[in-house]
Amino acid sequence: MASTPVSKKQKTSKDAPYELIYWPGLPGRGEHVRLALEEAGASYTDSAHLEDGMKLVLSHIDTKNLGDAANPPPLAPPILKHGDLIINQTPNILLYLGPRLGLVPKAEDDEDGIYKVNELALTALDGLSNEAHDTHHPIATGQYYEDQKEEAKKKSADYIKNRIPKFLGYFERVLKGEASKGGKWLYGGEVTYADLVLFQCLDGVKFAFPKAVGRMEKEGKFKSVFEHYERVKERPKIKAYLASERRQKYSLGIYRHYAELDED
Structure with missing residues (x-):
């Protein structure tokens, strides 16, 4: 006897609201998702501004959470909920949102464009987010900064001397390259989520x-990279967002300012 076929899961409706689930009190990796949603003028909720936002985050990453029939449990925020879909990992969320928010080239115009945009976003996240975090926690994320301060000074000195110039130099070349289509944006002559990631x-x-x-x-x-930064900053919806209460201040997250880690 033939087994009953499993019914295909319906695609998430475009009209379903986006729900961003991230730690309250700091921009963090969730900020990349916020900037994409803000640039597109999308309707979304943000746990950072909900009364029980922290409880919501913790409920998703609780070790007792096994997920559901369609979604494995997320490891850590940012988490995006869109209808029945629940996904995490910043680049994965952006890869999902890009086509839906118009922040990647249209597939019919540039079939492989989404992968070029994703590549650029991943590169920025690697060198200017993940490595930046490691400057103040070079040994163990579970230890206090004060417990690894001397190592952090060495790590930061190398980051300033070698790593920041390496990545800024790379994006300088990208903006001057032919694939940028004019040098205003990173790829294809139009703003994409990679531009927002580099800005943040x-x-x-x-x-x-x-x-x-x-x-x-x-x-x-x-020069091109810093001009690009200002260009993103002045985009109308981004400018309005940055001036609003929705934009959270830097705190004890990825980016921390310790005067002793900066150059004299």
């Missing part, structure tokens, strides 16, 4: 190392 990463690094990054900006070696 550079904004965080500027906060963490204001003297070092300020010097780099004055030197002019990465």
Whole structure:
């Protein structure tokens, strides 16, 4: 006897509201998702601004949560809920949102464009987010900064000298490259979520190392990158968001400013 076929899961409706689930009190990795939603003018809820936001985050990452029939349990925020869909991991969420928010090239115009955008976003996250976090926690994320302060100084000195210039130099080349289509945006001549990711990463690094990054900006070696930063910052919806209460201040998250880690 033939087994009963499993019914296909319906696609999430475009009209379903987006729900961002992230820690209250700091921008963190959730900020990349917020910027995409804000740039697109999408309707969304944010646990950071809900009364029981912390409980909501903890309920999703509780070790007792086994997920459901369609969704494995998320490990950590940011988490996106869209209808029946629940996904986590910042780049994964952006890859999902990109086509729906118009922040990647249309498939019929550039079939592989989404992968180019994702590549650029991943590169920015690698060097200007993940590595930036490791400057203040170079040994163990579970230890206090004060317990690894001397190692953090060494890590930060190398990050300022070698790693920040490496990644800013890379994006300088991207903006000057032919695939940028004009040098205003990273890929294809239109703003994509990769542009928003680079903006947020550079904004965080500027906060963490204001003297070092300020010097780099004055030197002019990465002029296109800093002009790109200002261009994103002045986009109408991004500008309005940055001036609103929805934009949270930096705190004890990925980007932290310790004067002793910055250059003199």
